[in-house]
Amino acid sequence: MSRFSLSSTVKLSSGYDMPIIGLGVYQNFDCVPACEAALKHGYKMIDTAEMYRNEEDVGKALKSSGVKREDIFITTKVIQNSFGFESAQKVVESSLKKLGVSYIDLDMLHSALGGKQKRLDAYRALLVKQQEGKIRSVGVSNFGVKHLEELKEAGLATPAVNQIELHPLCQQKPIVDYCRSNNIVIQAYCPIIRGDFSNETLQAICSKIGKTPVQVLLRWSIQRGFVPLPKSGNPERVLSNVDIFDFELSSEDMAQLDGLDKGDAGAISWNPVNCD
Incomplete structure (x- = not known):
């Protein structure tokens, strides 16, 4: 029997607890029903972003769900087109307004694109907004080891999270190893x-244990x-996707999935971790 549940959390370096699984809403331009179903069922x-153009919908769902704000962890991101000191601060304020909240649990740079200085x-x-109490944890997304090292060399606080494309076909092992050695929690997008x-x-593992590919992944x-x-706009699928806490993959199953890694060739998204 699994020791995890939807309520399980991981401790971030910022001191806050982050849930071990969440709902992604990329390309879900009417995400209110999916978000409402997700919040209602635990x-x-x-996870939203400036680029997704649905922060307002996430805010609507949060309000209509009746769930207390302090019980929900909201993640958003600043896209590279808004990089720069003043422009990034403006985006944070815009996100707060669209979401209808007084603080963001985790705000991230959406990628390392845009150049080093920006x-x-x-x-x-983001660190300034964290000091102001408007962001609780600061993170990055799509950062390679080089970009994480730049933050260290600049004397800036280590990000609490790095969100990268991650699944058995694209395991990003050098970045994962770096993050683990530097106490950076790894969020996985495109996990299914x-x-x-x-x-x-x-398919063979799914047939053997009687679980769906989504659940196994x-x-x-x-x-x-x-x-x-995981991302879904279907309220029913939002619930079935996380029916994963009543089983464990065996060491043999895990090893077989680990063996599927294709490196960068296995990426299915933009995955700009090697940009300048």
Whole structure:
């Protein structure tokens, strides 16, 4: 029997607890129903972004759900087009207004694109907003080891989280190893490979244990210590996706999934971790 649940959390370096799984809302332009279903049935985290253009919908769902603000972990991100010190601060204020909240649990730089100086300035802006109490934890997304080292060399606080594409076909091992050695929690986007379940190894494991590909992939992610962010606009699927706490993948199953890694060739998203 699994020792995890939807209420399980991981401790961030900022001192706050983050749920071990959340709902992603990328390309979900009417995400209110999915978010309402998720919050009603025990999800504790929703991951949005300036670029997704649905922060207002997330805010509506949070309000209509009746769930207390302090019981929900909200993540958003500043896109590279808004990098720079002043512009990034403005985006944080805009996100707060759209979400209808007084603080953001985790705000991140959406990528390392845009050039070194602009991303450093934007990261400093997030740290200022954290000092003001408007952000609780500061993180990054799509940062490679080089970009994380830049933050260290600049004397800036280590990000609490790095959100990267992560699933059995694209395991980003150098970045994962770096993050683990520096107490950076790893969030996994595209954890269910955008619905491409054609891999024979995955299919065989699903048939053997009687679980869906989504459930197996999310279980792999959690057992590897990642924080997956499955996306769905279907309220029923939002619930079935996280029916993963009544089983564990065996060491043999885990090893077989680990063996599917294709490195960068396995990426299915933009995955700009090697940008300048």
